[in-house]
Amino acid sequence: MTTNDSHQVSPVSISFTEELSEGIYLIGFKREFLFRAGQVIGIAMEEKGPRRLYSICSGELEEEIHILYKVVDEGFLTPQLSDLEIGNTIWITAPGGEFTGDKDPAVWIATGTGIAPFYSMFRSGLGENKTLLHGNRFLEQFNFYDEFQEALGQDYIRCCSADNDEEVYQGRITGYLEEQDALIPALKYYLCGSADMVVEARDILISKGIPFGNIISEIYF
Amino acid sequence: MREHLFGKTLEELKDLSVKLGLPSFTGRQLAEWLYKKEVSTFEEMTNLSLKARALLKENYDTGIISPTDVQVSVDGTKKYLFPALEGKFIETAYIPDGNRHTVCVSSQVGCKMGCLFCMTGKQGFQGNLSSGEILNQYRSIPEWRSITNLVYMGMGEPLDNLEEVLKSLEVLTSDWGFALSPRRITVSTIGITPAMLEFLNRSSAHLAVSLHTPFEEERRKLMPVQQVYPLKEVLREIKSWDFGRQRRVSFEYILFKDFNDSVSHVNELSRILHGIRCRINLIRFHPIPDTPLESPDEETIQAFKEKLTAKGITTTIRASRGQDIWAACGLLSTKKLADK
DSSP: OOOOOTTOOEEEEEEEEEEEETTEEEEEEEOOSOOOTTOEEEEESSTTSOOEEEEBOSOTTOSEEEEEEEOOTTOSSHHHHTTOOTTOEEEEOOOBOOOOOOSSOEEEEEEGGGGHHHHHHIIIIIOTTEEEEEEESSGGGOTTHHHHHHHHGGGEEEEESSSOOTTSEESOHHHHHHHOOOOOTTSEEEEEEOHHHHHHHHHHHHHTTOOGGGEEEEEOO | OOEEOTTOOHHHHHHHHHHTTOOTHHHHHHHHHHHHSOOOSGGGOTTSOHHHHHHHHHHEEOOOOOOSEEEEOTTSOEEEEEEOGGGOEEEEEEEEETTEEEEEOOOEEEOSSOOTTOSGGGGOEEEEOOHHHHHHHHHTSTTGGGOOEEEEOSSSOGGGGHHHHHHHHHHHHSTTTTOOOGGGEEEEESOOHHHHHHHHHHOOSEEEEEOSOSOHHHHHHHOGGGGTSOHHHHHHHHHHSOOTTTOOEEEEEEEOTTTSOSHHHHHHHHHHTTTOOEEEEEEEOOOOTTOSOOOOOHHHHHHHHHHHHHTTOEEEEOOOOOGGGTOSTTHHHHHHHHHO
């Protein structure tokens, strides 16, 4: 794809599909464009069909572009995406968006499929000096757990609100943040997930002395 | 709960009439009763047959719902609360100003956009309002006959609920509906580019864009939407759009002390808005709980306006109204929730 016009779409052929956990899927297609880790693309089932934005969930130099999504029963696109098979065609826009990271130390905070842009940054060599907080309801939803655990060790913190396990923080990610009293104001804090989480987590960070200019948020809507 | 008729288009009213076994023209009669007259029950629709009234009552509600609460400011501004989903409330402001009587309607219950300076975002998002629920905020306040202007600037992001907002605009501006001029209606957005283009294509109402800083890097600190729909893209689309002579685009700009109130902001605004026939509405910030943002003093606000005006940009300072009744959107409904 050569266009930079976010209104134009190009067809791509699905080359990979996997259900990672119940209702959470990863699909892929051959990468034919450059992007910056953390960017989004628009996806439609038809050339003129409605589009939805998804974060790219793979590294900048990987051969395939991966998209992570959770099927929302009443949603427009995700139920159709989950029926895709290898060889099917979808339509995508050029990559866009500015939720992009850098090599500086930072804290990444995600819930659910909000992990996608951080996984893209991680796979693009930006995982060093990062702390990753990931929140989910169930243990099985911590996608990419093995990779994060191996690379980040104790800087990979899972917050699980519904399942018990001695290796995870029992509770919501906002609960974990509330309990912290040594957050570093000079770091950048990247937030990605639902509006509720982002707004609540941002308020907590600000209340703990993080300047709002150091909080960078992306909301899935 | 039965389906509501209020907010349906003429075509929809005709279709449902036919499905009930009634003549197609019943749809036009219904539109007359719903959008031109002062009735709220089917019994009052006296030119419909008794059979039609009974059938309609059996299958539908009118959907004309009175506000549950109203607060009146010393300056005449009124804030109405309407019941919404799950015990929540939506807010509607009535703002009289001389001959101009404006109603400010909500389009969603809560909001997903998470702007740093907004109280509505702190309520989370509960759902979209239907066309009927949006229009009911106009039709069900006692002052509705005197309304001269309608703005979609209440709770929620209107263009995140595009289809229902467009449907409500069709009812507002059609001859069979409220027959308001689209030039009396302004829809505000934070800049969801694809939906904005769809709105510009399918409506004639004015557009207002929440700008709040001309610098992309600053805007991403205030408004998460900047991550996916950057300002430069929003402005590029606006610059390429033919607004004609009657349609207006304006930019909303809340002033924050020591953040977006400097000379460099004036200069950059002048640069990025060059070529757009527009106006800037400067808005005083009314602090919300736990916010790190503050309003500049009055002198700074006036100076900012004068500098923009000197650059040739039509600039107004929006009068602060209803401060004694928590009139900034999201404040009153949040207080109401807290009271519960």
